[in-house]
Structures are given as C-alpha cells and as structure tokens.
Amino acid sequence: LLVIYAIVFIGGYLIWAYYTKDE
Amino acid sequence: MFNISDTFYYVLIGYFVIILGIGLWTGRGDKSKNSEEFLVAGRSIGAVVGGAALAATQMSAGTFVGSMGVHWMTGVSYQWFWPGLWLGWLVSALWVAPKMQKFRALTVPDYIGQRYNSKLAKGIAAVLIFVALTVSLIGQYVAGGILLQTVFGIPMLYGSIITIAITIIYTFKGGMKASAYSDFVQALIMAGCFFAAVPILVIQAGGMEHIAAFITELDPRLTGFYYSVKDLFGFAMVFGVSMAVMPYELAKMYTLKSPRTVRLAIGFGMVFQAIVALSVSLSGTVMRSLFPTLNTGDAASSLLAATVVPPLVGALLVVAILAAIMSTVSGVIIVSSSAISHDIYGLLKPNATDKEKMRMNKIWCLIAGVIPMFFAIRPFDMVQFIIILQSSLIAAFFFPAVAIGLNWKGATKAGAIASMIVGFCTVIIWREIGNPLGLHEVIPGVVFSCIVYYVVSKFTKPLPREALLPFFKDV
Numbered sequence: 001l002l003v004i005y006a007i008v009f010i011g012g013y014l015i016w017a018y019y020t021k022d023e
Numbered sequence: 024m025f026n027i028s029d030t031f032y033y034v035l036i037g038y039f040v041i042i043l044g045i046g047l048w049t050g051r052g053d054k055s056k057n058s059e060e061f062l063v064a065g066r067s068i069g070a071v072v073g074g075a076a077l078a079a080t081q082m083s084a085g086t087f088v089g090s091m092g093v094h095w096m097t098g099v100s101y102q103w104f105w106p107g108l109w110l111g112w113l114v115s116a117l118w119v120a121p122k123m124q125k126f127r128a129l130t131v132p133d134y135i136g137q138r139y140n141s142k143l144a145k146g147i148a149a150v151l152i153f154v155a156l157t158v159s160l161i162g163q164y165v166a167g168g169i170l171l172q173t174v175f176g177i178p179m180l181y182g183s184i185i186t187i188a189i190t191i192i193y194t195f196k197g198g199m200k201a202s203a204y205s206d207f208v209q210a211l212i213m214a215g216c217f218f219a220a221v222p223i224l225v226i227q228a229g230g231m232e233h234i235a236a237f238i239t240e241l242d243p244r245l246t247g248f249y250y251s252v253k254d255l256f257g258f259a260m261v262f263g264v265s266m267a268v269m270p271y272e273l274a275k276m277y278t279l280k281s282p283r284t285v286r287l288a289i290g291f292g293m294v295f296q297a298i299v300a301l302s303v304s305l306s307g308t309v310m311r312s313l314f315p316t317l318n319t320g321d322a323a324s325s326l327l328a329a330t331v332v333p334p335l336v337g338a339l340l341v342v343a344i345l346a347a348i349m350s351t352v353s354g355v356i357i358v359s360s361s362a363i364s365h366d367i368y369g370l371l372k373p374n375a376t377d378k379e380k381m382r383m384n385k386i387w388c389l390i391a392g393v394i395p396m397f398f399a400i401r402p403f404d405m406v407q408f409i410i411i412l413q414s415s416l417i418a419a420f421f422f423p424a425v426a427i428g429l430n431w432k433g434a435t436k437a438g439a440i441a442s443m444i445v446g447f448c449t450v451i452i453w454r455e456i457g458n459p460l461g462l463h464e465v466i467p468g469v470v471f472s473c474i475v476y477y478v479v480s481k482f483t484k485p486l487p488r489e490a491l492l493p494f495f496k497d498v
Contacts (some may be wrong), residue, residue, distance in 0.1 A: 001099070001232075001234065001235035002102055002103075002105070002297075002300065002304065003297075005106060006105075006297035006300070006301075009106070009293075010290060010293045010294055013109075013112075013113065013289075013293065014287070014294075016286075017286035017289070017290045018287065020283065020286060021283065
C-alpha cells in the first residue's frame with residue numbers, strides 16, 4: 001500500500017514560474 | 024458526543040482569537056473602506072501569502088470532511104483526482120490567471136462585461152456566480168455542523184452559526200486583505216496539523232502492512248481501483264476545469280502584485296495542496312481499517328480528531344478543519360456578495376458612488392452568508408458531492424467565457440451569453456434525468472457550452488475593436 005508525481009510536476013512548474021519573466 | 028478533554032476548548036478558543044485578531048488588525052483604521060481595498064486588497068499580496076490563500080480557499084470542508092469521507096468509503100484510488108486539479112492550475116497559469124491579473128478588474132463579472140461589451144452578459148455572470156457559490160457554501164456549512172456536532176455535541180444549527188459568525192466578522196472588517204492573511208495562517212495550520220497526525224494514526228492502526236492486509240480483505244477494491252480510470256478522469260476534469268475559472272480563485276488573482284507573482288503563487292499553492300492531498304488520502308484509508316462501518320464517510324475526519332489521536336493533536340485537527348471551512352467561506356462570501364452589490368447594483372444604478380456600493384457590499388456579505396444556512400439544515404447529499412455539483416456548474420458556464428475568451432478574439436457577446444446559459448442548464452438537466460451514458464454531468468456541460476460558444480460566435484456580429492483592445496495586442 002503520489003509523492004513522486006507531485007515533486008516532479010510541482011517542482012518542474014515552480015522552476016518554470018521562477019524563470020519566466022513578465023513581458 | 025465523546026468525553027473530550029478541556030484541551031479541545033482551549034485550542035479552539037485560541038484559534039478563534041488569533042484569526043479574529045488578524046482580521047481586525049488588517050482591517051484597522053480606514054484600510055478596507057473603499058472597493059479597491061475591500062475587494063482586491065489594494066493589489067498588494069505577494070507570492071507566498073497569495074499561494075497559501077489560493078490553496079486555503081480551494082481546500083475546504085470538501086477536502087477534509089468530503090474527500091476524506093470518499094477515501095474512507097472507496098479507498099485509495101480517489102487520490103488520483105489531484106493530478107487533474109494540478110493540471111487545471113497549469114492551464115490557469117499558462118492562459119488565464121496572469122491575463123486576469125494584468126487586466127486589473129475588481130470582480131470577474133467586471134471582466135465579462137468589458138470583454139463582451141455587454142451589460143447583459145455581466146448581469147448573467149453575476150447571478151450565476153451567486154447561485155453556484157451559494158451551493159458551495161451549503162457544503163461548507165454542513166461540514167462545519169457535522170464536525171462540531173460529532174466532536175462537541177453542539178447541535179448542527181448552533182455549530183454552523185458560530186463558525187459563520189466569526190468568519191463574517193473578520194471578512195466584514197478586513198475585506199480581502201484580512202481574508203488573504205488569515206488564509207495564510209489557516210493553510211499553515213491545515214498542512215502542518217494533518218501532516219503531523221498521519222504518522223500517529225498509522226502507528227495506532229498497526230502499521231501499513233497490517234492496514235493494507237485488513238482493508239484488502241474487507242473489500243479488495245479499497246486498495247485497487249474502486250473508481251475506474253474513466254470515473255477518475257471525470258473527477259479530475261471537474262476539479263481541473265473548474266479550478267482554472269473558479270470565480271473565488273480568479274478574484275484572488277486580482278489581489279496579487281504582478282503576472283509573475285500569479286505564476287509563482289499558483290506553484291506555492293500546489294505545494295500546500297500536495298501535503299494535504301497525501302495526508303487526507305492516507306488518513307481516510309487508514310480510518311477505514313479502524314472504523315469499518317460508519318453511517319456516512321463524512322464522519323471519518325471528526326472521529327479521527329475526537330477518538331484516535333492524543334487530545335492536543337485532535338484539537339489541532341478540529342481547528343485545521345474549521346480553518347479549511349472558514350478560509351473558503353470568507354473568500355466565497357466576498358466574491359458572491361460583490362456579484363450582487365458591485366455588479367448587479369452597479370448595473371441598476373450606474374452613477375452609484377463607491378461609498379454606496381460599499382454599504383451594499385456589507386449588507387450582501389450578511390445575506391450571502393445566511394441564505395445557505397436554510398439549505399444546510401437538511402443536506403441533499405454527501406459533502407464532497409455537494410462541492411462537486413457547484414464545481415460542475417462553474418466549469419460548464421464559465422470555462423468558455425473566461426478561459427477561451429481570454430485567448431480567442433473571435434468570441435462575441437451572443438456567444439458568451441448563450442454558452443453561459445446552455446452550460447448551466449445542461450449540468451442541472453443532465454443531473455436530473457439521471458446521467459445518461461453514465462457520464463458525469465460536467466462533461467456534457469463543458470462540451471455543450473464550448474460548442475455553443477464557438478458556433479454562436481461564428482454566426483453573430485463580431486465585437487468592436489475598442490472592446491478587444493485591452494485584451495489583445497493585435498486587433
């Protein structure tokens with residue numbers, strides 16, 4: 001008897017959000 | 024009713040004092056006197072507090088009482104709706120939320136009114152938001168009532184009155200800013216307390232191997248797929264699509280500083296949600312091994328707090344569930360009351376001053392908070408399914424008008440109005456005639472409303488260039 005999915009998905013998302021600048 | 028220790032009362036009163044203190048402190052002086060402050064916190068909230076507020080508003084009684092009840096009933100497979108919800112956040116971060124923030128409106132119907140250059144569309148959006156959010160509040164009140172009744176033996180009605188009164192006081196006084204900062208504290212309480220309780224619970228229940236063996240014997244579907252992949256896809260779609268266009272989440276986007284803050288806040292919000300998702304999934308399933316039979320799964324979380332864990336942890340869990348309820352109620356009340364006082368009243372009396380609107384706003388805060396109580400006395404379904412109904416309504420009538428409308432300039436006034444009405448009615452009718460084809464009502468709701476949006480827009484008069492200018496650079 002999710003953690004790994006969350007770390008990969010949310011971690012990847014946060015890296016993208018951090019390096020994306022506003023136009 | 025259990026013989027609970029005094030610790031529960033001390034912790035509960037301590038929590039109420041802290042939350043009221045935050046609300047009154049952020050609302051001190053004249054800080055929440057105008058609409059800009061009251062509705063969007065002066066657009067001053069940063070990424071971490073904003074992210075916690077997004078998560079706290081989304082994670083409601085639906086999560087701790089409802090989702091946990093569903094886990095108790097159906098086992099582990101239900102946890103896979105969370106990735107769907109996170110995909111919804113991703114859609115929002117790519118195509119919806121940053122654009123909404125940039126537009127700097129006060130309310131979601133404000134955006135609808137301007138994007139489609141139509142007062143009628145704005146009015147319809149405001150009314151539908153008010154209806155859907157009232158359904159959402161019914162779910163919150165029922166859950167609060169169940170919790171206080173199970174743990175403290177307080178009658179349902181009084182329990183929900185206490186919870187709501189405190190929430191309305193701090194929301195009323197401090198507006199969106201008080202809501203956001205108390206959300207931040209409430210998100211920390213939710214994630215921290217449940218995460219801390221899980222190891223205690225697993226040890227009490229005899230360890231993972233024992234639990235797995237016991238519930239597999241009870242019903243093999245509990246550790247397998249009680250819900251098929253098709254079912255889970257339906258749940259994921261409900262939460263994902265509605266998450267991207269949920270009015271009380273979009274209203275929170277207006278409170279953030281910049282589009283980049285919006286994207287980061289969504290990420291931090293997902294971190295809070297992941298911690299809670301894991302805790303709820305684990306504790307719901309483990310509770311099944313301790314209490315194989317209950318009248319309703321909705322009681323599982325209250326029982327966990329009252330009987331399984333030590334009193335201090337149990338008291339903190341009760342506070343965590345109340346925090347989930349109150350943070351959602353405060354966010355929802357601000358948005359649903361503004362739909363009437365800011366949007367409808369503003370349409371009926373175009374030259375109303377900000378002061379008049381604010382007075383209306385406070386009156387409607389009270390009304391919007393009280394109406395759902397009449398329905399909550401006799402709930403019509405398990406908490407989670409009440410929440411899913413309102414999410415389906417929002418997803419079906421709002422997704423095209425908000426999410427597609429921000430990205431496709433061909434959409435017209437008639438298309439938006441038709442899609443909102445068709446989406447709303449499809450969900451209600453599909454549900455009433457008993458879900459033909461075994462499809463959850465959200466799927467035909469979203470599909471029909473998107474088709475109508477596209478087809479009607481193709482055949483009706485395009486919008487004037489001025490209306491599109493704030494949203495698209497190249498018109």
